[in-house]
Amino acid sequence: MSAAEHLTTAGLGATHLPYGSYSTAAGVPKLGVRLGDHVLDAAALLRRAGAAPDDIAVTDTANLDALLARDRAAWDRVHAGLVHAVSDPAAAESIVAEAVPLTEVTLHLPFTVADYVDFYGNEFHASNVGRIFRPGQPPLTPNWKHLPIGYHGRAGTIVPSGTEVPRPRGLRPEPDDPPTFGSSRRLDIEAEVGFVLGSPAPQGQIPLTAAADHIFGLVLTNDWSARDIQAFEYVPLGPFLGKSFATSIATWVTPLACLDHARIAPPQRDTPLADYLDDSAAPPWAFDIVIEIVLNGEVVSRAPYGTTYWTAAQMLSHMTVNGATLRPGDFFASGTVSGPERGQRGCFLEITWGGAEPLTLADGTDITFLRDGDEVTLRGKASGPDGGLLALGECTGRVVSAR
Amino acid sequence: MSAAEHLTTAGLGATHLPYGSYSTAAGVPKLGVRLGDHVLDAAALLRRAGAAPDDIAVTDTANLDALLARDRAAWDRVHAGLVHAVSDPAAAESIVAEAVPLTEVTLHLPFTVADYVDFYGNEFHASNVGRIFRPGQPPLTPNWKHLPIGYHGRAGTIVPSGTEVPRPRGLRPEPDDPPTFGSSRRLDIEAEVGFVLGSPAPQGQIPLTAAADHIFGLVLTNDWSARDIQAFEYVPLGPFLGKSFATSIATWVTPLACLDHARIAPPQRDTPLADYLDDSAAPPWAFDIVIEIVLNGEVVSRAPYGTTYWTAAQMLSHMTVNGATLRPGDFFASGTVSGPERGQRGCFLEITWGGAEPLTLADGTDITFLRDGDEVTLRGKASGPDGGLLALGECTGRVVSAR
Numbered sequence: 001m002s003a004a005e006h007l008t009t010a011g012l013g014a015t016h017l018p019y020g021s022y023s024t025a026a027g028v029p030k031l032g033v034r035l036g037d038h039v040l041d042a043a044a045l046l047r048r049a050g051a052a053p054d055d056i057a058v059t060d061t062a063n064l065d066a067l068l069a070r071d072r073a074a075w076d077r078v079h080a081g082l083v084h085a086v087s088d089p090a091a092a093e094s095i096v097a098e099a100v101p102l103t104e105v106t107l108h109l110p111f112t113v114a115d116y117v118d119f120y121g122n123e124f125h126a127s128n129v130g131r132i133f134r135p136g137q138p139p140l141t142p143n144w145k146h147l148p149i150g151y152h153g154r155a156g157t158i159v160p161s162g163t164e165v166p167r168p169r170g171l172r173p174e175p176d177d178p179p180t181f182g183s184s185r186r187l188d189i190e191a192e193v194g195f196v197l198g199s200p201a202p203q204g205q206i207p208l209t210a211a212a213d214h215i216f217g218l219v220l221t222n223d224w225s226a227r228d229i230q231a232f233e234y235v236p237l238g239p240f241l242g243k244s245f246a247t248s249i250a251t252w253v254t255p256l257a258c259l260d261h262a263r264i265a266p267p268q269r270d271t272p273l274a275d276y277l278d279d280s281a282a283p284p285w286a287f288d289i290v291i292e293i294v295l296n297g298e299v300v301s302r303a304p305y306g307t308t309y310w311t312a313a314q315m316l317s318h319m320t321v322n323g324a325t326l327r328p329g330d331f332f333a334s335g336t337v338s339g340p341e342r343g344q345r346g347c348f349l350e351i352t353w354g355g356a357e358p359l360t361l362a363d364g365t366d367i368t369f370l371r372d373g374d375e376v377t378l379r380g381k382a383s384g385p386d387g388g389l390l391a392l393g394e395c396t397g398r399v400v401s402a403r
Numbered sequence: 404m405s406a407a408e409h410l411t412t413a414g415l416g417a418t419h420l421p422y423g424s425y426s427t428a429a430g431v432p433k434l435g436v437r438l439g440d441h442v443l444d445a446a447a448l449l450r451r452a453g454a455a456p457d458d459i460a461v462t463d464t465a466n467l468d469a470l471l472a473r474d475r476a477a478w479d480r481v482h483a484g485l486v487h488a489v490s491d492p493a494a495a496e497s498i499v500a501e502a503v504p505l506t507e508v509t510l511h512l513p514f515t516v517a518d519y520v521d522f523y524g525n526e527f528h529a530s531n532v533g534r535i536f537r538p539g540q541p542p543l544t545p546n547w548k549h550l551p552i553g554y555h556g557r558a559g560t561i562v563p564s565g566t567e568v569p570r571p572r573g574l575r576p577e578p579d580d581p582p583t584f585g586s587s588r589r590l591d592i593e594a595e596v597g598f599v600l601g602s603p604a605p606q607g608q609i610p611l612t613a614a615a616d617h618i619f620g621l622v623l624t625n626d627w628s629a630r631d632i633q634a635f636e637y638v639p640l641g642p643f644l645g646k647s648f649a650t651s652i653a654t655w656v657t658p659l660a661c662l663d664h665a666r667i668a669p670p671q672r673d674t675p676l677a678d679y680l681d682d683s684a685a686p687p688w689a690f691d692i693v694i695e696i697v698l699n700g701e702v703v704s705r706a707p708y709g710t711t712y713w714t715a716a717q718m719l720s721h722m723t724v725n726g727a728t729l730r731p732g733d734f735f736a737s738g739t740v741s742g743p744e745r746g747q748r749g750c751f752l753e754i755t756w757g758g759a760e761p762l763t764l765a766d767g768t769d770i771t772f773l774r775d776g777d778e779v780t781l782r783g784k785a786s787g788p789d790g791g792l793l794a795l796g797e798c799t800g801r802v803v804s805a806r
Binding site for chain 1 (some may be wrong): 556558582722727
């Protein structure tokens with residue numbers, strides 16, 4: 001019996017092996033992989049697998065940074081070495097003995113975030129927001145179907161799952177008066193899929209066909225949003241303080257290679273695309289991932305990422321087509337994931353239609369936006385091999401009152 | 404005679420001592436200070452001045468990063484130690500002997516950029532842009548006088564003065580047709596003052612009164628802008644590819660403490676401000692700095708930074724009021740600096756009124772936006788002690804054809 005079989009109930013775990021940065025009470029942060037409810041030291045596994053010294057060196061570190069600076073070939077070798085180690089019956093006893101229960105570790109950001117871009121790539125979400133914010137106008141702006149709209153977010157306030165989120169303060173619009181300063185009254189989430197990038201591209205211009213050379217893996221992302229602060233500030237230069245207080249990401253990065261079984265075709269394109277975005281002849285870059293939004297333990301939505309119009313490959317091609325360079329640790333997120341039904345929407349702005357249609361929880365409470373003490377968890381499930389499901393690392397955060 | 408007197412023609416140099424990261428042909432990058440046309444090793448000077456080991460340690464490095472991570476007291480001690488060293492006649496001979504001519508060094512980014520925020524704080528600029536882009540509507544958006552509008556830019560494409568700027572490509576709007584993909588036809592500059600931040604603020608919320616504890620120094624900044632790409636993409640989430648290809652900054656950072664003589668009152672505020680932005684009782688945070696815009700050697704504008712409505716202290720208070728943390732190496736820029744006259748405008752969009760009023764150069768050529776081969780240099784002059792002028796490090800870049 002292999003370590004994978006010992007430590008997981010489903011065989012899926014052995015091929016998934018998401019990466020994270022963990023520390024025990026005594027030690028400094030180390031790069032690890034998750035297997036079931038345990039963490040394994042990545043470099044120790046690679047040593048067992050007889051990996052090359054260079055591959056061991058880039059994993060014998062605090063987090064993914066050194067591995068991200070390498071290339072796809074190194075990523076694939078390291079992942080294969082880790083899978084080999086946990087699948088080897090001869091090594092099982094030692095590996096199981098050295099595995100650390102998740103309950104005994106502290107998890108950190110799995111990589112150092114370089115630049116962070118947040119996209120707006122889901123048509124259901126963008127249309128809903130357009131209808132809510134700009135009633136009577138076309139729901140999508142004229143550029144929406146021509147390019148994946150995105151903007152830079154604050155990299156320094158990306159926090160690991162589990163970090164408390166203090167309610168932000170700022171200037172809030174008032175119906176007939178000047179804005180007032182105070183705590184946000186419309187604190188919201190945005191359920192997104194984040195993409196961790198690596199393998200530097202010093203001249204940018206990454207074509208669709210090279211996307212897999214630079215997209216290392218996926219993390220669930222919650223782009224916390226203060227809708228009132230955002231609404232007052234965002235014309236003409238976009239969201240700023242309404243977003244920059246916190247963005248939570250899962251502490252486990254799923255390697256892209258583990259999601260081959262989840263690949264699906266993106267939605268039909270109904271507007272001709274520039275060559276650098278035209279993916280009609282490319283392999284499918286959408287993923288069959290459902291994000292469950294869990295509020296204080298209750299599932300309030302199941303957002304289907306596969307409905308997202310713009311793919312990660314298109315986003316990467318777009319954000320570098322102007323020559324913008326790519327650094328290891330660059331990160332982008334899909335934008336809020338929503339489906340066509342109310343129960344598939346990815347934020348409370350949409351679920352409650354701007355607060356006009358409160359959501360009734362199981363205990364009978366009506367809510368619109370988030371209250372102090374509310375805990376929101378994103379759970380992701382992707383199609384895996386053999387008809388199974390692969391669980392992405394969860395992304396959780398609790399709202400606390402303004403500092 | 405002191406080293407300062409040997410190496411500069413004006414006494415101002417000895418108190419200015421801007422910081423930069425330099426390397427000679429043989430060596431690795433080091434933190435230095437500029438004195439006239441020479442570079443001096445910062446740590447070597449501090450050793451001569453008998454500085455504390457900690458202060459020497461944070462300067463015996465490649466750039467400003469370690470010093471930025473300290474606090475204002477350390478910044479002041481280090482600057483004072485450097486001034487002391489170059490003012491000491493007894494040390495002059497050795498210092499002059501060790502000084503490296505600027506012609507013999509390569510200059511690098513003076514610090515590692517963490518997050519980059521670009522503001523929009525000048526009323527002349529914002530009004531002109533409003534009139535050009537949204538004719539018939541009020542030139543300023545309703546939020547403009549209530550808060551300093553800003554957005555995050557791409558930190559990874561901030562480049563040191565002297566770096567060539569390839570013309571970016573992207574989707575450009577066409578009058579009656581779908582957008583076309585190609586090289587920008589409306590490549591522009593934005594003359595700005597940038598502010599280098601340090602001394603971490605893990606809970607954000609930096610009040611106006613603490614601004615000087617976190618603003619380390621100033622650098623001239625050119626926020627290159629592709630107006631056509633920007634115009635098509637920027638609604639509703641703000642500028643993205645129209646800016647993210649390159650932002651140039653000067654290679655010499657002027658310590659804030661050197662600009663006390665340039666402090667002036669900002670423009671009169673005509674809209675009541677929230678407490679966190681109300682600077683009516685605060686020391687003046689505008690600076691009497693004029694930015695000369697030099698196109699291929701010809702001065703085409705003199706933009707007066709002192710006309711900028713929102714101050715750096717207000718910008719810092721604003722960007723952290725929501726709890727956003729501050730890291731060493733965070734950086735923000737003022738937004739384009741313009742004055743009321745045509746000859747004081749800070750970008751070609753304004754100088755040529757969206758291209759409708761070409762600028763005639765000395766050789767009779769009419770220009771609107773930048774051509775391949777054009778070199779733009781920003782030179783800044785601030786009021787210094789004794790009625791003199793203090794020259795900020797210049798920021799230059801040459802446009803080359805699209806890659």
